[in-house]
Amino acid sequence: MTIEISEAAGVRSLHFGTPWVQGAMRVARPWALELEYTRDMLLPLLLRPDDWPQRVLMVGLGSGSLAKFLYRHRPHCMLHVVELDPQVIQAAHQHFKLPAADARLQVSAADGFEWVKQDTECYDLILLDAFDLNARAHRLESAEFYAACQQRLRPEGWIACNLLTLHRSHAATRRALASVFGNGLHLLPPCAEGNVVALLASAPWQAPDFSELRTRAALLRKQTQLSLLPLISRMEQC
Numbered sequence: 001m002t003i004e005i006s007e008a009a010g011v012r013s014l015h016f017g018t019p020w021v022q023g024a025m026r027v028a029r030p031w032a033l034e035l036e037y038t039r040d041m042l043l044p045l046l047l048r049p050d051d052w053p054q055r056v057l058m059v060g061l062g063s064g065s066l067a068k069f070l071y072r073h074r075p076h077c078m079l080h081v082v083e084l085d086p087q088v089i090q091a092a093h094q095h096f097k098l099p100a101a102d103a104r105l106q107v108s109a110a111d112g113f114e115w116v117k118q119d120t121e122c123y124d125l126i127l128l129d130a131f132d133l134n135a136r137a138h139r140l141e142s143a144e145f146y147a148a149c150q151q152r153l154r155p156e157g158w159i160a161c162n163l164l165t166l167h168r169s170h171a172a173t174r175r176a177l178a179s180v181f182g183n184g185l186h187l188l189p190p191c192a193e194g195n196v197v198a199l200l201a202s203a204p205w206q207a208p209d210f211s212e213l214r215t216r217a218a219l220l221r222k223q224t225q226l227s228l229l230p231l232i233s234r235m236e237q238c
Helices: 036-040 065-073 086-095 112-118 143-151 171-184 210-224 229-236
Strands: 004-008 011-015 023-026 055-059 078-083 105-109 123-128 153-163 185-187 196-200
Touching (some): 023 065, 143 153, 143 196, 171 185, 171 196, 210 229
Parallel strands (some): 055 078, 078 105
Antiparallel strands (some): 153 196
């Protein structure tokens, strides 16, 4: 796979040999989440206590933005990232300021499907965002894979899954998710970039108290500069 780096208007982007952006970083704010869908994927931070999550699994590294954010703002959190292509890992370190591996951050060059099926750890939060150069996730959007992820999820845990819709509907992926999680599946409203994030839990989805959600979002913004208020506004309109 061809790894390309572009930069425009202060934003550095990762590409897999196509114009599609596979990750981005504002050079002046390397720890921030530049792409809106990555911010959407962290809505679970508002649904759990401030010391949550303790252990996170990420399948798909991209430019490393989610890993960097959690590494910086959740210092008690253990992060394990699984990325198929070693070139992507190298690019994240070299061009996007991903920290070196240490006791809190592990990055494994491995097939996410096989790795999750063989894993024995359990996680508070699992982030799924892995696509090839043609924007396909292959086995990583199968019911078999989602069932393996469910086995790795702690009882009060969440999974956030990026559903990419560049060239097709994600109806088949939704069916696979629903076959595993049932009423524990909730689709967030699409962001401006077109991505839809699926939230998955063992318990059925319950509509949040939006007033409380806004209060928690304001506190999170004060602590981390991450604003989820636009997402909450989109959710209220649905």
